Amino acid sequence: MPTTDVELDGTVRAIARLFDAYERVFAAGRAGRSLSRSRPVRRAGFDLQLRLAGREVVAEDVVALTLVDRAGRLLPSWTPGAHLDVFLPSGRLRQYSLCGDPADRSQYRVAVRRIAEGNGGSVEIHDELEAGAIIRVRGPRNAFRLVDAPSYLFVAGGIGITPILPMVRSVAAAGKPWRLVYLGRSAASMPFLDELARCEGGDVLLHHDDGDGFADVAAILGELNALPPVPDLYVCGPPALMDTARQLLRAIDPMAPVFSERFSALPVVGGEPFTIELAQSGATVEVAADETALAAIRRVLPDVRYSCQQGFCRTCKCRVLDGQVEHRDRHVLVDRERDDSMLICVSRAPQGERLVLDL
Numbered sequence: 001m002p003t004t005d006v007e008l009d010g011t012v013r014a015i016a017r018l019f020d021a022y023e024r025v026f027a028a029g030r031a032g033r034s035l036s037r038s039r040p041v042r043r044a045g046f047d048l049q050l051r052l053a054g055r056e057v058v059a060e061d062v063v064a065l066t067l068v069d070r071a072g073r074l075l076p077s078w079t080p081g082a083h084l085d086v087f088l089p090s091g092r093l094r095q096y097s098l099c100g101d102p103a104d105r106s107q108y109r110v111a112v113r114r115i116a117e118g119n120g121g122s123v124e125i126h127d128e129l130e131a132g133a134i135i136r137v138r139g140p141r142n143a144f145r146l147v148d149a150p151s152y153l154f155v156a157g158g159i160g161i162t163p164i165l166p167m168v169r170s171v172a173a174a175g176k177p178w179r180l181v182y183l184g185r186s187a188a189s190m191p192f193l194d195e196l197a198r199c200e201g202g203d204v205l206l207h208h209d210d211g212d213g214f215a216d217v218a219a220i221l222g223e224l225n226a227l228p229p230v231p232d233l234y235v236c237g238p239p240a241l242m243d244t245a246r247q248l249l250r251a252i253d254p255m256a257p258v259f260s261e262r263f264s265a266l267p268v269v270g271g272e273p274f275t276i277e278l279a280q281s282g283a284t285v286e287v288a289a290d291e292t293a294l295a296a297i298r299r300v301l302p303d304v305r306y307s308c309q310q311g312f313c314r315t316c317k318c319r320v321l322d323g324q325v326e327h328r329d330r331h332v333l334v335d336r337e338r339d340d341s342m343l344i345c346v347s348r349a350p351q352g353e354r355l356v357l358d359l
């Protein structure tokens with residue numbers, strides 16, 4: 001049946017009345033404020049310009065940095081295991097675990113070990129970053145969450161203690177049984193021993209290479225299956241330590257949950273050798289079956305940009321001018337990007353392929 005002008009007028013007036021009512025209740029009224037709360041702290045993107053409020057040497061070659069909001073505002077909340085992306089003044093991007101108190105939102109704390117033969121990020125922090133510097137950070141993000149469990153076994157190697165420390169504090173505060181195996185070169189090189197000593201309800205087994213000999217991880221962890229039931233394992237440290245700890249716990253209980261976080265490159269599995277041509281210089285790089293494209297490129301281009309080395313931060317994204325890519329980034333790049341780009345820290349090429357990159 002055709003609609004008349006009179007009916008249309010009525011319908012328009014009814015819609016207008018509905019909009020009025022909506023505006024009164026939800027936009028201008030108290031209901032709107034409670035149903036749609038503003039989030040002054042969790043701002044979009046979590047990109048923050050923070051001030052380096054303090055530096056403290058917390059162990060041999062380890063400095064703890066305290067970061068605060070420039071205007072003294074509260075910082076976005078975080079949970080144990082979270083990390084920050086830190087953009088250094090040089091342009092380097094690095095990830096550091098938060099090792100302060102999640103309940104204190106006035107500041108973030110990270111700790112960095114100086115690695116002279118590393119890739120420059122830690123040396124820049126130790127040697128060049130001064131109190132008062134403004135630093136861009138992104139996050140916090142958490143890929144190493146603490147899950148509720150009856151009991152916990154923590155294993156930390158060296159600076160791997162940083163994400164573990166807030167976990168231990170949290171579990172201790174919750175009154176759950178826990179044990180920490182903390183391995184390091186020497187007592188002087190191991191940060192936060194005093195803070196760990198104040199955590200109750202569990203015990204800390206320290207192992208110093210210079211006093212106890214080189215760590216026999218299997219023997220140390222073998223004694224730990226006395227924690228009934230088999231605990232959830234959280235491990236952070238050198239890759240060999242993480243692999244050994246995981247294998248040992250799995251041998252005791254194949255179903256035991258194991259959580260780990262690494263800040264180093266993932267091992268290459270099922271790789272084949274291929275060739276990369278760097279278009280800007282014309283240099284050619286051979287990539288071995290067991291190395292990443294990034295590692296091979298760094299031999300001729302040491303300043304090429306990268307960060308996580310695990311295919312999630314996108315820092316190493318590179319334009320591909322020619323050749324077939326074997327993408328291994330777990331869909332961090334969308335399909336459109338995959339047509340002409342790759343993450344050189346994880347993605348590679350089929351055997352014998354020649355990739356031409358815009359580098």
Ligand code: FES
Pocket residue numbers: 305306307308309310311312313314315316317343344345346
């Ligand atoms: S370095 Fe992070 S994605 Fe490659």
